[in-house]
Amino acid sequence: MNPEIIGNAELWHGNALNIMKLLPDNSIDMIWTDPPYGHNNNNGDLISCWEAALGKGDYVPERDNRPIENDGIEAGELYKKALHEFKRLLKPGSVCCCGGGGPDPQFARWTLWMDEILGFKMAIVWDKGPMGMGWHYRRSYEFVLVSQQQGGVACKWYDTTNKIENVIRRIGKIIPSASQHPTEKPVALAKHFIKLHTQSGDTVLDPFIGAGSGGVAAVEMGCKFIGIEIDRHWFDISRQKILSAQQQSTLI
Numbered sequence: 001m002n003p004e005i006i007g008n009a010e011l012w013h014g015n016a017l018n019i020m021k022l023l024p025d026n027s028i029d030m031i032w033t034d035p036p037y038g039h040n041n042n043n044g045d046l047i048s049c050w051e052a053a054l055g056k057g058d059y060v061p062e063r064d065n066r067p068i069e070n071d072g073i074e075a076g077e078l079y080k081k082a083l084h085e086f087k088r089l090l091k092p093g094s095v096c097c098c099g100g101g102g103p104d105p106q107f108a109r110w111t112l113w114m115d116e117i118l119g120f121k122m123a124i125v126w127d128k129g130p131m132g133m134g135w136h137y138r139r140s141y142e143f144v145l146v147s148q149q150q151g152g153v154a155c156k157w158y159d160t161t162n163k164i165e166n167v168i169r170r171i172g173k174i175i176p177s178a179s180q181h182p183t184e185k186p187v188a189l190a191k192h193f194i195k196l197h198t199q200s201g202d203t204v205l206d207p208f209i210g211a212g213s214g215g216v217a218a219v220e221m222g223c224k225f226i227g228i229e230i231d232r233h234w235f236d237i238s239r240q241k242i243l244s245a246q247q248q249s250t251l252i
Contacts, residue, residue, distance in 0.1 A: 001014060001019070004239065005242050006239065006242055006246055007219070007246035007249075008219065008223070008225060008227075008246070009111060009215060009218075009219060009224070009225040009227065009240075009242050009246065010224075010225065010226045010227070011215075011226075011227050011228075011229075011235070011238070011239055011242065012226070012227065012229075013228075013229060013232060013235045014062075014230060015052065015227065015228075015230055016078075016082060016207035016208060016228045016230065017078070017081055017082065017085065017216050019207075019228050020085040020089065020207060020228070021085070023089055023091075023205075023226070025063055025088055025089065025189050026088075026089070026090070026091045026092075027089060027091070027203065028089040028090050028091065028094060028204075028205045028226070029090075029091055029094050029156070029197075029198050029202035029204065029223075030090075030094055030095055030096075030097070030156075030193075030194065030198050030202065030203075030204045030205070031089075031090065031094075031095070031096040031097065031204070031205045031206070031207070031237075032087055032097050032175045032190050032193060032194060032204055032205075032206055032214045032217070032218070033096075033097070033098055033099075033188075033205075033206045033207055033208050033209075033214065034099040034183060034185055034208060034210060034214075035078070035082065035098060035207075035208045036078065036099070037041045038149050039062070046214075055192040057129060063118075067129060071109045076106075076109070076110075079110060079113065079123065080113050080117070081116060082207060083096075083113060083118060084117060085207075085242055086117075086118060087117055087118055087149070089205065090118075090149050092119070092149055092153040093149065093153045093154060093155055093156045094148070094149055094155070094156065094197075095121070095146055095147065095148050095156070095197045096114070096118060096146070096147045096148075097135045097144055097193045097197075098110070098114070098144070098145045098146070098147075099126070099142060099143075099144050099145075099189075104202070107123070107145065111123065111145055114145055114147045114215075115147070118147040118148070118149065119147045119148050120145070120147050120148060121146045121147055121155065122146045122166055123143045123145055123146075123166070124143065124144040124145075124146060124166050124167070124168060125141050125142075125143060125166065125167045125168070126141060126142045126143070126144055126168045126171065126189065127140065127141050127167060127168060127169045128140065128141060128142060128171070128172060128173035129141075129172070129173075130152070136173050142197070144168075144189075144193070146193075155197065156197050156198070157196060157197065158195070158196060158197065158198070158199060159195075159196050168189070168192060171186055171188045171189050171192065172184055172186070173186070180211065181210050181211035181230045181234060181237075183210065184210065184211040184213065185210075185211075185214075186213065187213045187216050187217045188217075189213070190213050190214045190216075190217035190218070191217040191220070191221060194217055194221050194223065195221060196221060198221070198223055200221070200222035200223065201222065201223065201224065202224065203223065203224040203225070203226065204218040204224070204225050204226070205225075205226045205227075205252055206218075206221045206225070206226075206227045206228070207227075207228045208228070208229070209227040209228065209229045209234070209235070209238045210229065210234055210238070211237065211238060211241070212227070212234075212237065212238030212239075212241040212242055213221070215226070215227045215238060215241070215242040215245070216241050216242060216245045219242055219245040219246055219249060220245055220249060222249075227242070
């Protein structure tokens with residue numbers, strides 16, 4: 001099993017747990033990822049049926065259901081096992097940023113697991129408005145859970161303004177079309193965290209690259225990138241996005 005190399009990006013198609021075991025200890029400066037959260041997103045849920053629920057079209061399962069790999073009940077075990085690999089891979093002072101939301105209190109369980117295995121630092125609120133899915137208390141935010149390696153080493157922090165809050169207000173969400181990843185995140189969101197915790201030349205890992213936003217952000221920030229994706233469809237789409245970002249960066 002060999003990665004595909006695109007400039008400073010190293011892309012792996014396959015199972016994240018298996019591939020992370022091939023990476024050396026203390027080799028990663030930052031992990032940015034949006035893992036499957038066990039919500040069965042876009043698999044017959046409200047996300048799939050939203051247009052029909054609003055009376056704007058028919059719900060056609062064969063067309064509208066686009067479930068995410070490993071997003072079933074096994075996602076919790078996948079996340080816990082991944083955290084142990086994160087601990088091994090991260091350098092002292094490095095951070096892990098995991099996005100996630102939804103009506104199930106996954107963030108509470110996942111925060112405790114993160115604190116037990118890595119060392120919880122902060123839950124950042126991403127105010128992604130306007131109103132999102134649901135009927136009561138429409139979903140207008142997500143958490144980004146930030147951890148740092150245990151052991152008394154402060155996380156790397158490159159902001160000098162002393163004005164970074166734990167609420168992000170000016171990065172809007174992506175409302176995915178039928179051709180987009182159901183939980184695609186803005187490149188600007190990944191850039192926000194990468195800029196705070198890395199410098200040019202550092203290595204960023206995303207073991208669940210999905211639509212490739214983290215890889216594009218890392219490349220555009222001058223970082224090295226290692227990305228892993230199990231779904232061939234999204235791997236190919238991410239590869240093309242990261243290739244385009246690499247090509248653009250060479251023109252600047």
